[in-house]
Amino acid sequence: MSESTMGPRNQGAPDYNLHLHPMMAKNYGKWDHHERLKPGVIRYTAESGDNLYVVRAGSPRTMSPATVHKICDIADRFCDGFVRFTIRCNVEFSTDKAENIEPIIKAVKEELGFPIGGTGNSVSNIAHTQGWLHCNLPATDASGAVKALMDDLIDEFEKEEMPNRVHISTSCCQINCGSHADISIIVQHHHAPRIDHKNMMICELPKVVAICPAAAIRPKMMNGATSVEVVEEKCMYCGACHGQCPSMEIRDADTDTLSIWVGGKASSTRGGPSQMKLAVWGIPNNPPRWPEASDAVRKILAAYKEGGKPWERVGEWIERIGWAKFFEKTGFPFTRYHIEDGPDALTTFNRSSHVRL
Amino acid sequence: MAFDKHNTPMLDQLETGPWPSFISGIKRMRDDHPSETINKTINDLLGQLEHSYETRKGYWKGGTVSVYGYGGGIIPRFSEVGKSFPESKEFHTVRVQPPAGNHYTTAMLRQLGDSWEKYGSGLVTFHGQTGNIMFIGTDTVRTQDFFDEINDYGWDLGGAGPCVRTAMSCIGAARCEMSCLNEQKAHRLLVNNFVDDVHRPALPYKFKFKVSGCGNDCQNAIERADFAMLGTWRDNMKVDQEEVKAYVAKKGRKYITDNVITRCPTSALSLNDDDTLNVNNRDCVRCMHCLNVMPKALHPGDDKGATICIGGKRTLKIGDLMGTVVIPFKKLETDEDWESLVELAETIIDFWAENALEHERCGEMIERIGLVNFLEGIGIDPDPNMISEPRQSSYVRMDDWDEAAEAYFARKAEA
Ligand code: HEM
Ligand code: SF4
Ligand code: SF4
Ligand code: SF4
Ligand code: SF4
Numbered sequence: 123m124s125e126s127t128m129g130p131r132n133q134g135a136p137d138y139n140l141h142l143h144p145m146m147a148k149n150y151g152k153w154d155h156h157e158r159l160k161p162g163v164i165r166y167t168a169e170s171g172d173n174l175y176v177v178r179a180g181s182p183r184t185m186s187p188a189t190v191h192k193i194c195d196i197a198d199r200f201c202d203g204f205v206r207f208t209i210r211c212n213v214e215f216s217t218d219k220a221e222n223i224e225p226i227i228k229a230v231k232e233e234l235g236f237p238i239g240g241t242g243n244s245v246s247n248i249a250h251t252q253g254w255l256h257c258n259l260p261a262t263d264a265s266g267a268v269k270a271l272m273d274d275l276i277d278e279f280e281k282e283e284m285p286n287r288v289h290i291s292t293s294c295c296q297i298n299c300g301s302h303a304d305i306s307i308i309v310q311h312h313h314a315p316r317i318d319h320k321n322m323m324i325c326e327l328p329k330v331v332a333i334c335p336a337a338a339i340r341p342k343m344m345n346g347a348t349s350v351e352v353v354e355e356k357c358m359y360c361g362a363c364h365g366q367c368p369s370m371e372i373r374d375a376d377t378d379t380l381s382i383w384v385g386g387k388a389s390s391t392r393g394g395p396s397q398m399k400l401a402v403w404g405i406p407n408n409p410p411r412w413p414e415a416s417d418a419v420r421k422i423l424a425a426y427k428e429g430g431k432p433w434e435r436v437g438e439w440i441e442r443i444g445w446a447k448f449f450e451k452t453g454f455p456f457t458r459y460h461i462e463d464g465p466d467a468l469t470t471f472n473r474s475s476h477v478r479l
Numbered sequence: 480m481a482f483d484k485h486n487t488p489m490l491d492q493l494e495t496g497p498w499p500s501f502i503s504g505i506k507r508m509r510d511d512h513p514s515e516t517i518n519k520t521i522n523d524l525l526g527q528l529e530h531s532y533e534t535r536k537g538y539w540k541g542g543t544v545s546v547y548g549y550g551g552g553i554i555p556r557f558s559e560v561g562k563s564f565p566e567s568k569e570f571h572t573v574r575v576q577p578p579a580g581n582h583y584t585t586a587m588l589r590q591l592g593d594s595w596e597k598y599g600s601g602l603v604t605f606h607g608q609t610g611n612i613m614f615i616g617t618d619t620v621r622t623q624d625f626f627d628e629i630n631d632y633g634w635d636l637g638g639a640g641p642c643v644r645t646a647m648s649c650i651g652a653a654r655c656e657m658s659c660l661n662e663q664k665a666h667r668l669l670v671n672n673f674v675d676d677v678h679r680p681a682l683p684y685k686f687k688f689k690v691s692g693c694g695n696d697c698q699n700a701i702e703r704a705d706f707a708m709l710g711t712w713r714d715n716m717k718v719d720q721e722e723v724k725a726y727v728a729k730k731g732r733k734y735i736t737d738n739v740i741t742r743c744p745t746s747a748l749s750l751n752d753d754d755t756l757n758v759n760n761r762d763c764v765r766c767m768h769c770l771n772v773m774p775k776a777l778h779p780g781d782d783k784g785a786t787i788c789i790g791g792k793r794t795l796k797i798g799d800l801m802g803t804v805v806i807p808f809k810k811l812e813t814d815e816d817w818e819s820l821v822e823l824a825e826t827i828i829d830f831w832a833e834n835a836l837e838h839e840r841c842g843e844m845i846e847r848i849g850l851v852n853f854l855e856g857i858g859i860d861p862d863p864n865m866i867s868e869p870r871q872s873s874y875v876r877m878d879d880w881d882e883a884a885e886a887y888f889a890r891k892a893e894a
Contacts, residue, residue, distance in 0.1 A: 153654060329838065375535035
């Protein structure tokens with residue numbers, strides 16, 4: 123193409139002002155309050171008294187052009203030709219006319235087949251990653267596991283009946299592109315990488331050695347050529363090296379499993395942000411519907427729904443009832459592997475006389 | 480149709496159930512899309528995916544693909560089983576930066592969609608975890624054609640590799656009453672100041688900007704961004720006592736006590752006998768909890784700005800890190816304020832680029848060299864807001880204590 127000879131234009135992120143719904147542009151920075159009219163529908167009121175109604179729908183994240191066109195059709199009919207996406211891959215239809223709410227809901231359900239919800243104290247759409255569909259590192263398929271899990275949790279997406287909002291994420295390798303979350307599903311490997319010495323890409327050698335968190339990788343001559351070796355005792359099967367070098371295969375269809383982590387929270391509300399902790403390990407990586415993973419998530423959600431106080435996120439609920447209760451309520455085993463042995467281990471021990479008996 | 484469709488018995492099981500199925504969407508592209516190229520490409524993509532489901536293995540490998548003039552932004556994908564699935568054997572992703580806040584006009588979405596159907600598989604993700612629109616699936620030649628076309632009408636690639644990455648921001652000022660800063664402006668200003676560092680990866684590792692308008696951090700900035708901005712205010716929060724009374728009347732004193740007063744992390748709240756609210760604004764840490772429970776009654780103050788936290792990241796390599804407060808309060812009002820924000824980002828990136836080891840995120844570097852050395856490197860004075868508590872170990876040399884103390888009192892006197 124002739125354009126390519128002109129070179130790229132380096133515009134960076136496009137101007138958001140061109141894409142703002144007129145009501146958002148008019149009241150930018152001047153909003154007063156909001157009210158959730160029902161699950162999936164929020165009214166935002168500006169200082170000027172203007173109202174903006176937002177209908178939120180869950181999307182499958184990866185979409186066909188036909189689906190995108192249908193989203194645009196609905197936004198053209200009811201939303202002045204504007205639409206936005208949340209970071210959890212929900213689609214938001216905004217309108218300044220209350221009478222558009224029901225027709226939007228109807229159109230979204232009938233034309234797109236998307237559920238309405240994901241607001242307030244619901245289980246929102248799962249922040250997930252690419253998996254077998256497109257990444258070079260996955261040991262599982264995040265999209266498939268998410269579809270199966272959301273089939274199971276759709277009720278909780280469409281209602282607001284949890285103690286607080288629930289964010290779930292999935293990651294298809296231990297690089298963990300999925301975010302910290304109240305509940306997170308992560309792949310776990312069970313042995314050190316298998317090195318394909320014939321195919322070692324020497325160009326990346328220093329990077330591969332540098333990336334290992336356990337300093338387990340050493341350069342080594344193999345049959346006269348430069349390669350690497352892994353010190354078995356140090357390796358913790360994280361697969362970071364595999365991200366750097368395809369010749370250090372970490373995945374193993376026969377042994378890879380899933381693990382579930384709980385209590386992550388980015389928000390500074392109340393006690394502040396917190397990181398996820400191990401709940402359970404060794405869940406079968408079982409396509410196409412991963413029923414064991416869904417089961418485990420269900421168990422956590424059921425216990426949280428029953429026992430959580432209003433406004434308590436999953437991690438805060440566990441902190442209040444104690445980990446012993448958490449393992450009791452969910453039926454997960456508490457093992458020696460739950461006890462941290464990393465550099466911050468001491469800060470995770472109970473160094474008081476507080477015990478729950 | 481002139482091609483054999485792969486059987487996909489496992490994927491078919493993802494078409495049942497009430498949640499929208501990505502598989503059904505993809506299948507419709509194979510069956511109904513007017514372009515035969517797309518039908519065939521998607522058929523082979525489904526074939527390879529089914530093969531992954533059967534064998535529980537991934538079959539994509541990386542490589543090098545870029546567009547003229549850029550070093551990043553394309554995620555190359557070559558199939559390891561391309562012989563069996565030739566139509567999708569090259570299936571690169573083009574990362575494209577969205578407008579801040581992920582707002583779109585349908586006209587622009589349709590335009591992007593049309594270009595993508597012309598040059599790619601049509602398959603698209605809104606959005607990847609890195610904040611980009613991910614256009615999934617095209618070959619090396621058409622990657623360039625697609626980029627040329629969309630670049631012509633205003634869209635640019637996102638980051639990939641050791642570079643400044645695509646930024647992200649919450650909806651904030653566009654619609655949210657909690658917003659304490661112009662998130663979308665901050666997002667665009669910051670990332671577009673570094674376009675060169677986005678497109679030409681030459682940093683020790685990735686560097687991410689994310690902006691949330693308040694401590695609710697809907698953007699997950701503190702846990703995912705090297706440079707996280709969180710909106711806040713430094714005067715008093717605004718209390719509409721009539722609305723407080725209305726909440727108490729509606730919800731009851733017990734509810735307000737159990738869910739607002741006792742949940743404040745710094746015990747800054749008390750309910751007066753006449754059902755009005757008492758706020759100790761000097762104790763309040765702007766955690767947002769009480770504002771979330773009573774959005775009509777409580778609002779951020781007027782003297783707004785941002786807290787800037789540096790060094791958040793996910794697991795690799797030393798474990799997950801939340802960002803650390805480096806600027807407790809940054810006013811963002813005048814042009815000079817905004818300029819100094821960009822300068823701060825430049826100073827931090829320069830210092831990190833010079834001092835980080837290969838593959839070391841900014842937070843990891845801070846951990847290695849110490850917060851004090853980092854602060855000195857970027858010319859920022861220590862502040863008690865940067866820590867949760869002072870040091871515990873007495874085994875330390877404090878040779879310059881007197882000077883440090885004097886400097887502290889001098890700063891205090893100036894403020
Ligand atoms: C060849 C290597 C890699 C490729 C191809 C790759 C690709 C990707 C992709 C496609 C995403 C978006 C995921 C989605 O939403 O579907 C992503 C996100 C992410 N990746 Fe990578 N990645 C690689 C290496 C790494 C490494 C080594 C790390 C760890 C340091 C990493 C950390 C992340 C994180 C934390 C995210 C989430 C993004 C965010 O919160 O901004 N990636 N990566
Ligand atoms: S979690 Fe791992 S496998 Fe999944 S998209 Fe991210 S890098 Fe790829
Ligand atoms: S799997 Fe992890 S610990 Fe083991 S060699 Fe690779 S990078 Fe190092
Ligand atoms: S982070 Fe704060 S300002 Fe931004 S959308 Fe969330 S609540 Fe609103
Ligand atoms: S915002 Fe948080 S810290 Fe401040 S008064 Fe409200 S609950 Fe307390």
